[in-house]
Amino acid sequence: MELFKNTNFDFLGKKWPFIIGSLVLLAVSLGSLVIKGGPRYGIDFKGGALMYVRFVEQPPTDRIRSALSARIPGEISVQDISGTSEVIVTTELRSERELAEARRQMVETFAATFGSQEGKLDFNNAGDQAIVDRLRDPLQRAGVGMSEQELQGLAQRLTDFRDTPPRSGLVRSLDDLSAVQGVTPQVLSVIKSEMYAAPFAIRNVEMVGPKIGAELRRQAIMATLYALGGMLVYIAFRFEWIYGVAAVLAVFHDTIVTIGLFSIFNEEISLTVVAALLTLVGYSMNDTIVIFDRIRENLKVHRRESLHAIINSSINQTLSRTVMTSGLTFLTVLALFLFGGPVLRGFAFALVVGILVGTYSSIFVASPILVFWHDFQEKRKRATPAAGAAARESARRPSVKSFR
Amino acid sequence: MQKNLKYKWATIVITILICLYGIIGLPKSKDELVANWNRNIRLGLDLKGGSHLVLQVQVQDAFKAEADRVIERIKEDLRRAGINYVAMDRNDPNSIETADQIQINIKGIPSERSGDFRRIISEEYQAWNLTPVNSTDYRMTMKPTEAITLRRDTVERSMRTIESRIDGLGLTEPVVQQRQRTDGEGEILVQLPGVDDPARIKQILQTAAMLELYEVKDGPFPSQEAARAKHGGVLPLNTKLVRQQPRGGDTAEAWYLLARTPVITGRDLRNARPSQDEFGKWETEFTLTQDARNRFARFTEANIGNRLAIVLDNQVRSAPTIQNRIEDQGRITGAASQQEAADLALVLRAGSLPASIVYLEERTVGPSLGADSIQQGFFAGIVGLIAVILVMLVYYRKAGINATVTLVLNAIILIAALAYFEAVLTLPGIAGIILTVGMAVDSNVLIFERIREELREGKAIMAAIEAGFNKAFLTIIDTHVTTVVSCAFLFIFGTGPVRGFAVTLVIGLVANLFTAVFVSRTMFETSLARKRQMTSLSI
Numbered sequence: 001m002e003l004f005k006n007t008n009f010d011f012l013g014k015k016w017p018f019i020i021g022s023l024v025l026l027a028v029s030l031g032s033l034v035i036k037g038g039p040r041y042g043i044d045f046k047g048g049a050l051m052y053v054r055f056v057e058q059p060p061t062d063r064i065r066s067a068l069s070a071r072i073p074g075e076i077s078v079q080d081i082s083g084t085s086e087v088i089v090t091t092e093l094r095s096e097r098e099l100a101e102a103r104r105q106m107v108e109t110f111a112a113t114f115g116s117q118e119g120k121l122d123f124n125n126a127g128d129q130a131i132v133d134r135l136r137d138p139l140q141r142a143g144v145g146m147s148e149q150e151l152q153g154l155a156q157r158l159t160d161f162r163d164t165p166p167r168s169g170l171v172r173s174l175d176d177l178s179a180v181q182g183v184t185p186q187v188l189s190v191i192k193s194e195m196y197a198a199p200f201a202i203r204n205v206e207m208v209g210p211k212i213g214a215e216l217r218r219q220a221i222m223a224t225l226y227a228l229g230g231m232l233v234y235i236a237f238r239f240e241w242i243y244g245v246a247a248v249l250a251v252f253h254d255t256i257v258t259i260g261l262f263s264i265f266n267e268e269i270s271l272t273v274v275a276a277l278l279t280l281v282g283y284s285m286n287d288t289i290v291i292f293d294r295i296r297e298n299l300k301v302h303r304r305e306s307l308h309a310i311i312n313s314s315i316n317q318t319l320s321r322t323v324m325t326s327g328l329t330f331l332t333v334l335a336l337f338l339f340g341g342p343v344l345r346g347f348a349f350a351l352v353v354g355i356l357v358g359t360y361s362s363i364f365v366a367s368p369i370l371v372f373w374h375d376f377q378e379k380r381k382r383a384t385p386a387a388g389a390a391a392r393e394s395a396r397r398p399s400v401k402s403f404r
Numbered sequence: 405m406q407k408n409l410k411y412k413w414a415t416i417v418i419t420i421l422i423c424l425y426g427i428i429g430l431p432k433s434k435d436e437l438v439a440n441w442n443r444n445i446r447l448g449l450d451l452k453g454g455s456h457l458v459l460q461v462q463v464q465d466a467f468k469a470e471a472d473r474v475i476e477r478i479k480e481d482l483r484r485a486g487i488n489y490v491a492m493d494r495n496d497p498n499s500i501e502t503a504d505q506i507q508i509n510i511k512g513i514p515s516e517r518s519g520d521f522r523r524i525i526s527e528e529y530q531a532w533n534l535t536p537v538n539s540t541d542y543r544m545t546m547k548p549t550e551a552i553t554l555r556r557d558t559v560e561r562s563m564r565t566i567e568s569r570i571d572g573l574g575l576t577e578p579v580v581q582q583r584q585r586t587d588g589e590g591e592i593l594v595q596l597p598g599v600d601d602p603a604r605i606k607q608i609l610q611t612a613a614m615l616e617l618y619e620v621k622d623g624p625f626p627s628q629e630a631a632r633a634k635h636g637g638v639l640p641l642n643t644k645l646v647r648q649q650p651r652g653g654d655t656a657e658a659w660y661l662l663a664r665t666p667v668i669t670g671r672d673l674r675n676a677r678p679s680q681d682e683f684g685k686w687e688t689e690f691t692l693t694q695d696a697r698n699r700f701a702r703f704t705e706a707n708i709g710n711r712l713a714i715v716l717d718n719q720v721r722s723a724p725t726i727q728n729r730i731e732d733q734g735r736i737t738g739a740a741s742q743q744e745a746a747d748l749a750l751v752l753r754a755g756s757l758p759a760s761i762v763y764l765e766e767r768t769v770g771p772s773l774g775a776d777s778i779q780q781g782f783f784a785g786i787v788g789l790i791a792v793i794l795v796m797l798v799y800y801r802k803a804g805i806n807a808t809v810t811l812v813l814n815a816i817i818l819i820a821a822l823a824y825f826e827a828v829l830t831l832p833g834i835a836g837i838i839l840t841v842g843m844a845v846d847s848n849v850l851i852f853e854r855i856r857e858e859l860r861e862g863k864a865i866m867a868a869i870e871a872g873f874n875k876a877f878l879t880i881i882d883t884h885v886t887t888v889v890s891c892a893f894l895f896i897f898g899t900g901p902v903r904g905f906a907v908t909l910v911i912g913l914v915a916n917l918f919t920a921v922f923v924s925r926t927m928f929e930t931s932l933a934r935k936r937q938m939t940s941l942s943i
Binding site: 002006076096123129162167169201204206207208219220231277285293294297317320328331332333338351394 | 450460600601603606645652741742743762764765771772775776779780784787788791792795796799831832835838841842846849853857875879887896897898901905926
């Protein structure tokens with residue numbers, strides 16, 4: 001099966017609508033970034049506390065928000081994760097000192113809002129050790145003889161049961177625990193007299209002090225810039241320097257558009273999103289190099305043709321490959337976006353956007369830059385009459401380094 | 405050709421075997437296979453659940469404590485030499501960056517004794533520089549080399565203390581390491597797999613655990629003022645006021661007047677363990693070292709009937725009366741639970757922190773979320789892979805089998821390399837794997853498209869395959885080297901997650917050069933060698 005056989009689209013001839021489109025996209029992205037005062041950083045980069053909380057039923061976000069803002073100062077966001085009964089709660093942390101307290105405050109607020117039972121332990125938010133300590137004496141009093149090791153094993157089985165899907169950290173009723181091995185009716189009644197099951201469970205807590213946030217942000221940006229610089233130098237060495245510049249500009253275009261889209265959709269930039277951006281940089285660069293490689297090869301073979309025509313035919317020759325690769329990679333990323341779960345969603349979103357933009361930019365950003373540069377050089381050489389016929393000759397046929 | 409192929413296949417098979425061994429070892433049963441897999445494939449905390457803490461040692465505390473000790477010693481030296489002074493104090497640097505700006509101000513040294521004073525300081529306090537402010541006042545600053553040493557020692561001692569406290573907790577595979585960054589001095593990373601509520605551990609790590617036993621001179625007093633008033637407004641020489649630890653619900657203050665130097669310090673402890681008193685209340689019992697034992701025995705014998713204050717982290721825990729000569733045992737009462745008594749014993753055994761610590765970062769992934777992420781990520785990965793393989797098989801027919809084999813082989817090599825390097829698989833690592841898969845697919849597509857082109861130009865099958873691989877190889881090398889170059893920079897300048905991405909990606913790319921180019925080509929050549937008279941290639 002072959003989809004593209006000897007195609008001959010005039011990509012560069014139709015470049016203007018796309019270049020204008022790119023410029024508009026860039027302007028919109030930068031505009032959104034300027035208006036919103038930079039990208040919306042996640043807590044990784046600005047400091048703050050973040051919690052994933054799972055509820056038995058659809059969580060009442062407004063109630064959570066008002067309960068939290070009554071106790072915790074600063075900006076608070078409570079966000080639904082669509083398709084689940086989970087919310088992401090984020091609060092500010094203005095200094096490292098607040099970090100020690102943040103979790104306790106949030107847990108207490110949840111307990112107070114969604115009902116706690118005085119004197120009992122919340123099974124859904126308890127660790128193994130707490131359960132062991134809680135059950136040790138009552139079990140003994142109830143006449144259930146258990147060695148410390150057996151008790152540890154029981155607590156482990158109880159929490160394992162709670163933490164595996166479909167419960168995923170939250171049992172609705174303590175009666176469900178009777179399915180756990182070793183939970184006899186007697187044990188269950190002790191469990192029920194000592195513990196209760198709150199209608200929420202905290203699944204994930206991230207707290208980053210503002211100092212480390214700023215540091216992480218600086219480091220991620222520097223690492224990416226150095227990496228781009230390294231690629232520019234390598235491509236300049238293997239091809240010509242303008243190829244390096246064109247490739248890096250195209251990648252820059254992709255990154256800015258993706259960050260811009262994050263800004264427009266109000267998505268946060270977290271460390272995982274940075275990993276996705278790095279992936280996109282790698283992908284887009286790969287795509288660009290494949291086309292450049294073909295241009296270099298064609299320049300050697302078809303010496304008589306204009307650069308414009310050579311680039312066009314190079315894009316056409318690699319078109320089948322471009323579509324196949326992008327399509328296949330897109331499939332993997334789409335699967336990740338659809339089935340990867342909430343933790344991976346921001347990451348997958350960046351890649352879905354990135355692959356589309358990355359493929360596009362190789363054809364409509366990187367390649368036109370080569371043509372523009374070539375035309376610019378030609379014009380300059382014509383402007384200097386002293387250069388004479390030799391210059392004109394070389395201008396018609398761009399110089400290319402041979403393979404190393 | 406035939407012989408050549410044999411060697412190629414031998415290389416491929418040996419590589420696969422080495423990789424499989426790295427991943428699953430030599431299992432004898434299904435259970436063992438699963439166990440080996442779980443042992444060799446290390447998941448990061450973000451995937452398997454656990455706590456990740458970054459804490460920072462407040463080194464300025466150690467500088468202040470050192471300055472305090474020096475002040476005490478100078479006072480003593482001056483007293484012995486009969487040199488008067490008006491005031492002696494230190495400044496109060498309150499951040500890590502300003503720690504080495506510590507200085508001691510000495511005021512009112514009589515100018516006729518300045519020679520003696522300078523001699524004492526320059527002989528006894530070589531870690532410090534002495535600068536005269538005017539004829540009677542002086543300023544002492546710490547020498548830069550000494551400051552660097554103190555900084556490093558403080559961080560190292562804190563780290564050792566934290567390490568031994570964590571060890572005492574008996575957790576599985578904890579990690580304690582210093583963060584290697586130029587400006588992140590004093591940052592310690594603690595990773596605790598499987599811990600989903602680190603509150604207790606944070607408390608344990610943060611406790612200074614400075615135990616001191618003092619002779620009680622007077623008290624208790626209801627307030628500091630009351631204590632001063634009784635002694636005519638000033639504290640007697642070589643004494644200090646220390647507050648009693650507030651007990652639950654009791655808001656009344658109690659202050660003790662203690663001797664300035666302790667009889668026993670935490671360094672004199674040999675062991676500590678939780679125990680119960682005759683009423684079943686929990687307490688922490690400690691025993692002293694041989695050397696301290698003699699000192700303590702002499703002291704208690706001479707002070708029968710007096711009181712002894714047990715001071716933990718600058719608060720009086722209790723002040724019992726000495727009934728008789730005590731040799732080597734003591735107890736700290738007032739624990740609320742067995743856990744509290746055991747935790748105190750743990751921190752006493754591990755030793756005290758030379759400076760306080762502050763938490764900069766805490767990330768806790770609950771085991772349920774980790775389990776969900778693995779399951780969903782795995783499912784998404786499989787769906788994606790199957791979709792890619794199906795499309796390849798339809799589009800490239802038999803050559804699609806080559807691509808499938810190389811993809812699967814690539815994954816095996818990548819996982820094996822992670823196992824051999826003992827690398828940890830994290831979410832950013834998965835990002836690296838996705839890009840690897842993308843580039844592996846791309847390599848196959850590049851090669852196949854090139855072969856098709858060559859076939860269209862009318863080349864013979866053999867020649868087309870040869871030319872296809874050779875031409876595509878140049879492109880593949882360029883894309884791969886470019887990415888490896890960028891990964892090198894990411895690894896050098898990036899932090900943890902970014903580095904994880906870079907490492908996985910580089911391994912994947914190297915594996916890909918082997919599979920997509922070498923293995924795939926060998927497969928083509930083999931099918932050609934079988935059917936000499938092949939007239940069409942299924943691609």
